[in-house]
Amino acid sequence: MHRDRGPVGSGTGMLLVLPAALVTVGVTLGGLVPAVLESLGSGTASGPPTTAAFRALDASALLDGLRVTLGVAAASTAAALVVGYTGAVLVQRSRSGGRLVAALAAGVVPVPHLVGAAAVGLLLSDAGLAARVVGAGPGEFPPLVAGPWWVAVVLEYAWKESAFVLLVVLAATAAADRELDEAGAVLGAGPWRRLRGIGLPLAAPALVVSGTVVFAYVAGAYEVAWLLGRTYPEPLPVLAFRLFGDVDLAVRAQGLAVALVTVAVCATALAVGAALLRRAAPSREPA
Amino acid sequence: MSRRPRRDGPVRTVLVRRVGLVLLALWWTLPLVPVALWAVADRWSYPSLLPDVWGTGGWAAAWDDGAGAAALRSAALGLAVAAIATPLGALAGQGLARAERTAAPPRWAVVLATAVVLPVAVPSFATVLGLTSLALRLHVPAVVALVAVLVAVALPYTTWVMQARWAGYDCGYEDAARTLGADRVTVLRRVRLPALAPGLAVAAFLAFLVAWGDYVATLVLGGGRFLTLQQLLGATAAGSGSEPVVAALAVTTLAPALLLLAVVSRLDRAGAAS
Numbered sequence: 068m069h070r071d072r073g074p075v076g077s078g079t080g081m082l083l084v085l086p087a088a089l090v091t092v093g094v095t096l097g098g099l100v101p102a103v104l105e106s107l108g109s110g111t112a113s114g115p116p117t118t119a120a121f122r123a124l125d126a127s128a129l130l131d132g133l134r135v136t137l138g139v140a141a142a143s144t145a146a147a148l149v150v151g152y153t154g155a156v157l158v159q160r161s162r163s164g165g166r167l168v169a170a171l172a173a174g175v176v177p178v179p180h181l182v183g184a185a186a187v188g189l190l191l192s193d194a195g196l197a198a199r200v201v202g203a204g205p206g207e208f209p210p211l212v213a214g215p216w217w218v219a220v221v222l223e224y225a226w227k228e229s230a231f232v233l234l235v236v237l238a239a240t241a242a243a244d245r246e247l248d249e250a251g252a253v254l255g256a257g258p259w260r261r262l263r264g265i266g267l268p269l270a271a272p273a274l275v276v277s278g279t280v281v282f283a284y285v286a287g288a289y290e291v292a293w294l295l296g297r298t299y300p301e302p303l304p305v306l307a308f309r310l311f312g313d314v315d316l317a318v319r320a321q322g323l324a325v326a327l328v329t330v331a332v333c334a335t336a337l338a339v340g341a342a343l344l345r346r347a348a349p350s351r352e353p354a
Numbered sequence: 355m356s357r358r359p360r361r362d363g364p365v366r367t368v369l370v371r372r373v374g375l376v377l378l379a380l381w382w383t384l385p386l387v388p389v390a391l392w393a394v395a396d397r398w399s400y401p402s403l404l405p406d407v408w409g410t411g412g413w414a415a416a417w418d419d420g421a422g423a424a425a426l427r428s429a430a431l432g433l434a435v436a437a438i439a440t441p442l443g444a445l446a447g448q449g450l451a452r453a454e455r456t457a458a459p460p461r462w463a464v465v466l467a468t469a470v471v472l473p474v475a476v477p478s479f480a481t482v483l484g485l486t487s488l489a490l491r492l493h494v495p496a497v498v499a500l501v502a503v504l505v506a507v508a509l510p511y512t513t514w515v516m517q518a519r520w521a522g523y524d525c526g527y528e529d530a531a532r533t534l535g536a537d538r539v540t541v542l543r544r545v546r547l548p549a550l551a552p553g554l555a556v557a558a559f560l561a562f563l564v565a566w567g568d569y570v571a572t573l574v575l576g577g578g579r580f581l582t583l584q585q586l587l588g589a590t591a592a593g594s595g596s597e598p599v600v601a602a603l604a605v606t607t608l609a610p611a612l613l614l615l616a617v618v619s620r621l622d623r624a625g626a627a628s
Binding site: 078079080081082083084085086087088090091092093094095097098099100101102103105150153154157158160161164165167168171172173174175177178179180181182183184185186187188189190194195196198199200202203223226229230258280283284286287288289290293294304307308311322323326327329330333334337 | 367371372374375378379381382383384385386387388389391392400401402403442443445446448449450452453460462463466467469470471472473474475476477478479480481482483484485487488491502503505506509510513563566567568569570574584587588591592597600601603604607608611612614615619
């Protein structure tokens with residue numbers, strides 16, 4: 068087979084990537100640079116940069132927001148990984164039923180989160196389908212929507228992102244890996260032993276990558292927490308958005324400051340994920 | 355080799371597997387059940403398990419709220435983003451696939467590949483908050499800024515899809531066509547585009563969905579005046595909004611997405627088989 072083999076050294080390959088890279092970098096910097104400048108006071112006053120907006124932030128609102136953001140992201144990621152990976156194992160070990168489940172997951176991935184949030188609301192609110200099914204009387208159904216434990220928010224993310232995890236794991240697990248699993252079975256290893264000794268180590272890179280993407284996504288997402296969460300504490304994106312919408316320019320700058328804190332949280336998550344991936348990757352090499 | 359413990363016996367394993375698959379199927383379909391029911395309910399009082407009065411009142415109300423025009427706006431936005439992000443992603447994918455094939459990928463490839471995935475790493479709500487100021491200052495129309503943001507968000511996906519396609523692309527057919535006297539345009543039109551068509555369809559589908567399903571960028575950059583289907587859904591679901599309208603809007607959002615998914619996966623399979 069002849070591959071597409073342009074003159075690599077001459078840089079035509081680079082020219083091909085450049086337009087896309089210019090758009091992504093231009094848009095990202097076009098958003099982040101004004102955000103940094105305005106959060107440092109360029110929008111409110113002329114003069115030297117000031118950290119006034121950061122210092123003016125309500126520390127308890129910021130810390131509570133950070134705690135909720137991290138908690139919701141961690142719980143959603145954990146649930147998505149467990150369900151998605153379990154699903155991938157079951158799909159790989161079965162035939163037609165597995166294909167149906169994989170098709171359902173593929174159908175869930177393109178559902179916008181706002182639609183998912185509206186659907187989970189109709190399912191879990193105190194007058195939702197779940198409350199009807201259990202026959203809860205007035206005030207008896209636990210506050211899953213807008214309640215203290217963010218259950219509806221976490222379930223929405225877990226619902227959609229577990230489908231994403233399943234597809235990533237299925238795509239990353241080669242046929243050779245499945246043969247290794249079968250070899251383990253032939254040698255007498257039970258399902259749990261095979262899962263611990265063969266399945267999990269082989270899927271580890273895919274789990275780390277998809278888990279990192281899910282965590283960073285959830286930490287920086289707005290609409291699900293806005294629709295299904297409580298009014299206080301607000302996750303960082305919701306807090307940033309509310310402050311940004313204020314008519315007072317100084318409060319607006321605080322909104323941008325919170326947005327930048329969120330960016331830092333996501334960047335940290337990605338850095339941790341990259342470090343974990345470097346650790347997980349060698350496990351694919353034969354010992 | 356028959357020392358397999360009894361508890362791992364095939365009957366029990368198969369049963370566990372079946373129960374697991376049924377639970378998973380429920381997990382991914384259950385949240386959509388109330389949506390489907392509310393979409394055909396005119397009245398559904400608590401605690402009835404099924405609607406009291408069936409009907410399509412929600413659809414009529416959604417239409418009166420401007421759902422038709424909003425859907426057209428969403429579709430136009432999706433098409434615009436797909437039209438820009440697909441060719442850009444195809445070019446980038448070709449460049450990166452070429453670089454991938456060299457013994458050691460050149461430095462620029464690593465840098466540019468990172469640059470292309472930047473929008474995945476930076477939450478887009480933060481980007482759009484800053485971008486509103488820039489767009490105002492530079493007098494860029496909000497719709498242009500919105501399309502630019504959504505193209506940037508879509509580019510990592512279109513690039514990944516097309517990079518994989520280019521990695522498996524066989525240039526032998528192009529050589530054969532050229533030997534037979536085809537010029538560059540003919541080779542592009544008759545050989546390259548048909549061969550890449552399934553990949554391009556998947557990439558365009560993903561780019562379309564990024565814009566079709568967007569909420570936050572449209573909300574911020576459109577300032578609440580660019581009323582897409584998602585804006586309408588958000589406003590209805592957050593307000594006192596009636597459930598039948600929410601359900602009608604949700605189903606309207608899902609229908610083209612699932613339809614396109616079916617078409618594209620069929621195309622994709624046809625492409626993989628050929």
